[in-house]
Amino acid sequence: MDRNLKRIAIENSDSIVQRWLEAIETLKEGSFTSNISDELFESTNREFVNVIFKSIQAEGSIEAVEVFSEKIITLGWPLSYITDGLQFFRRVTIEFILSQVDKLDSDYFSKVLTGVDNWIEPIIRQLVNEYTGSWEHIVSLQRVALQELSAPLMPVMDNITIMPLIGTIDTERAKLIMENLLEGVIRHNSEVVLIDITGVPVVDTMVAHHIIQAAEAVRLIGSTCILVGIRPEIAQTIVNLGIDLAKFPTKSSLQKGFKSALELTNRQINDLDQGVSDIEQMIQSLKGE
């Protein structure tokens, strides 16, 4: 029975393909394919339908499906293209096969339904698996990339280190910040650490709590922590929330924070020109004698 259906489908593949192409053409009017050229859309459609037929003929030819899904993924087309396409194929094929018989009975009807379903299901399963697998892979790669970016520590001078924080701080990242901070303070032998929160969009109680804990831990190992980059609106929300940041110094900008870090380490910035003119003055005064 199933073989018989398959024979009908394959023998009439031309007209099924024709109908399918007409059906999938309606997708083009939808949102996602509007910026794809007509030629690419058409050639991909043809390839898609060939893959479906190949898979039906070979009872699940895995390789062709794999190649095709990879192509769709690299093109960046949405998963709905695949699922809609296969859904259309199922509808068109069932309609076609049913239109070939003169007398319809419910038994034949249900056999056609299950028969076609059995062809389509493995393809859907495989394509969807490939697709989600690729997304999961991307997400896990990005998670690693994000983790590498999450808590950088830069020794800018002897005894002075800066940790610029950009983006949202969640529990996992807060842990990393704490670890990197303490490890870095020991490794670089820092006396002063500047934590820059210019790039942190929202400072809520959890973020503040983590920063306070990190600063306290830095204090315990004998260094000073200065919180810099507090924007005016963040300052207001911190006050509204009633968070007490009085235990360690805070500054509005990294520049100001760096100056007080220099003061704390008994250093200051001198203009080079100033030094030169001082020497010139000395020479002048020597000449005058």
Add this chain to the structure above:
Amino acid sequence: MALQSCVNIKKEWDIVGARQMGRDIAREMGFGTVDQARIATAISELARNIYLYAGSGKVCFEKIDTIEKRGMCMIATDAGPGIVDIGQVMEDGFTTSSGLGAGLPGVRRLMDEFDIKSAKNVGTEIKAIKWLR
């Protein structure tokens, strides 16, 4: 009341999603940067409470647009364990999770109106409004 948009809170990153959506709505309505930051922080607190204590829930936003007043309303609902003593959690410094204990009283100060309903083992609903000035 205008149309409502909701964000489901299930994972920690949903907090960021809720915050983003709330901030976008606030910006669109014409709130200034300080009020945007206040709203975003309040959303962050409410969403985090859902994530920490109830496990899952949702945060909804509504634009209030009447002749007298315009504003933004946020409603955080969950079906979590509920709050036994509301008076206690509204006190500064009270916490059950070794946090700062500034969350709910902080939200009340950040927003203009604040309403909390909770029943033990039924869930909690918190409604907060910020008026546009």
